Amino acid sequence: MGRNAHDAVFRGATDIALDAxxxxxxxARYRDRLATRCGGQLICTIEKKRCLxxxxxxxxxxxxxxxxxLPSLNPRASRLQELMLGHAAELxxxxxxxxxxxxxxxxxxxxxxxxxxxxxxxxxxxxxxxxWKERRDAWLEAEEDGADLPDELGSLTL
Numbered sequence: 001m002g003r004n005a006h007d008a009v010f011r012g013a014t015d016i017a018l019d020a021x022x023x024x025x026x027x028a029r030y031r032d033r034l035a036t037r038c039g040g041q042l043i044c045t046i047e048k049k050r051c052l053x054x055x056x057x058x059x060x061x062x063x064x065x066x067x068x069x070l071p072s073l074n075p076r077a078s079r080l081q082e083l084m085l086g087h088a089a090e091l092x093x094x095x096x097x098x099x100x101x102x103x104x105x106x107x108x109x110x111x112x113x114x115x116x117x118x119x120x121x122x123x124x125x126x127x128x129x130x131x132w133k134e135r136r137d138a139w140l141e142a143e144e145d146g147a148d149l150p151d152e153l154g155s156l157t158l
Contacts, residue, residue, distance in 0.1 A: 010119035015129055017113050022106050023098040024115065024126065031097045040093035044105055044126075045084050049135070052101070052109045052126040059122045060088070101126070 014027050026034065034040055038056035047053050055063065067084060070077035087108070091099040101111065114129035127135070 009121055010124055011121070013116055013118045013132070016115050016117055018101070018106075018111060018115055019098075021100060022103065022111075023094075023100045024117070025096070025098045026093060027117070028097065031093065034093060042091040042093070042099060043088050044091050044099070044101060045088040046105065046108050047125065048083070050109055050131070051128075052105055052111075053120075054091075054099075054117075054124040054126055055122070064088075 010030060010033075016024055016027070018024055034042070034056060038058055041057040043055045043057060043060035045053050045055075064085065067081050070081060072078055072081070087105065089102050089105060091101070093099055106112075109126065110128045110131060111126065112128070116127045116129045116132040118125040118127060118132065
């Protein structure tokens, strides 16, 4: 499916402090796109790297349909369904552009106060800020040799 003009693209990494209740203030530059794309309706779920994924509702519904089509007798597919669907929480932007991240999701990702919101195109990843910096630096070091690049990236010029 191709992207159209109404699809939001989220990019960049932003450091944010969660408030005492566990609310994340979505940066102002994304709020209009989220309002247009999903009316402030979001889905947050876990990711195996110990971060959270935050999707606009229409993008999540597309992922959800794909997950539901996976063969349920395949153990890896079943685990992915159980993890992503089982931990999915419906969130809504409040009047101040914040979302309340449920305690169990914050605990899973080790989110206390300082987090990094990382744009991933159609979604965001939410990381504990210190863990994000460690993982990012490790990934950068691992990528220096260029090994194990998928064939699709072989012709990519940056």
